[in-house]
Amino acid sequence: MSNYILYIITVTLLFVSYLRDKQKTNKALMKAWKAFENILPEFLGVIMLVGILLAILNPQVISSVIGTQSGWFGVILSAVVGAVTLIPGFVAFPTAAMLLKNGAGYMQIGAFVSTLMMVGVVTAPVEIKYFGKRLAIVRNVLAFLFSFIVAYIIGKVAGGI
Amino acid sequence: MKFIERYRFFLITVVITGIITIINRDIGLKALGVAGYSFKEMALVIPPIFVLLGLLDIWVPRETMMKYMGEGSGIKGIVLAIILGSAAAGPLYGAFPVAAVFMKKGVKFSNILIFIGAWSTTKIPMFLFELSALGARFAVTRLLVDIPGIILIAYILSSLISKEQVMQIYQNAESM
Incomplete structure (x- = not known):
């Protein structure tokens, strides 16, 4: 659905651009290609890395790590699993819902979902290329720590403790 | 080689x-x-993002971007960064090339970091998915904690990184 919107907006803008100035549009497309070609090696590497990680860390392994653990140790483990994996949302959220049904706590799931989205260990090569090593590392560390605050509050509010 | x-x-x-x-x-x-x-x-997902980037780079003048999201753009810049990041589609690694064009256009560093944060956690399509899978209490709580969180992280990051390093990152973006 959101992909359709993205394509409709892009094609419309491209068309308007073409009507107003052919040359500028060509230049824009050249820039788009250059930017894409520039980062393509990192993209491809990240995609392969995600494949390897998800083949090893499948939902069963994840649930065995997160599902049975409780307390802060379980939260830390969940946060680590979320940080190193990169799972598309439509897989991640149903998995998280399933884990909740199987007895995982809200705090653990909160940590997992939060680091999954904010912390990107496998996407770090792309981030480093644009932001440099130092900023990429500090951002991910801060996001990781922040996820514990998120987990704690979600545990209180959604867990109803 | x-x-x-x-x-x-x-x-x-x-x-x-x-x-x-x-x-x-x-x-x-x-x-x-x-x-x-x-x-x-x-x-x-990636081709339309890059085409939009190219169009943005060519058509939107630096002055316009600076006015809305540059130094001194204040609350307006922060809100725009959150909206643009939340309206995004695609995985987080798609956000970094967008950030590079924002740098070329003179967008303030903290606003770029807020944009990255919003792209990573408050994307609207993702939020709707989370809402249906994990319930409103979970999703809304996370959203309400995350919005101040990404702003806070952006400002902590800006204060931890020296002016020279920020300059270097911006220069690096010029060559992207």
């Missing part, structure tokens, strides 16, 4: 996948399957 240099990281992952496949065929094939799926996702 230049090709090997640039694609070194990718080639290493390919070799690792090959070794895994030799050791355990099932896991190796699964890795390839997931990679194939991710590749399709990239092929679908």
Whole structure:
């Protein structure tokens, strides 16, 4: 659905651009290609890395790590699993819902979902290329720590403790 | 040689996948399957993002971007950064090339970091998915904690990184 919107907006803008100035549009497309070609090696590497990680860390392994653990140790483990994996949302959220049904706590799931989205260990090569090593590392560390605050509050509010 | 240099990281992952496949065929094939799926996702979402980037780069003048999101843009810049990041589609690695064009256009560093944060956690399509899978209490709580969180992280990051380093990152973006 959101992909359709993205394509409709892009094609419309491209068309308007073409009507107003052919040359500028060509230049824009050249820039788009250059930017894409520039980062393509990192993209491809990240995609392969995600494949390897998800083949090893499948939902069963994840649930065995997160599902049975409780307390802060379980939260830390969940946060680590979320940080190193990169799972598309439509897989991640149903998995998280399933884990909740199987007895995982809200705090653990909160940590997992939060680091999954904010912390990107496998996407770090792309981030480093644009932001440099130092900023990429500090951002991910801060996001990781922040996820514990998120987990704690979600545990209180959604867990109803 | 230049090709090997640039694609070194990718080639290493390919070799690792090959070794895994030799050791355990099932896991190796699964890795390839997931990679194939991710590749399709990239092929679908990434091209329009880059075309939009190219158009933004050519058509929107630096002054306009600076006025709305540059130094001194205040609350307006923060809100715009959150809205733009939340309206995004695609995985987080798509956000970094957008950030590079924002840098070229003189967008304030903290606003770029807020944009990255919003792209990572408050994307609207993702939020709707989370809402249906994990319930309103979970999703809304996370959203309400995350919005101040990404702003806070952006300001802590800006204060931790020196002016020279920020300059260097902006210069690096010019060559992207």
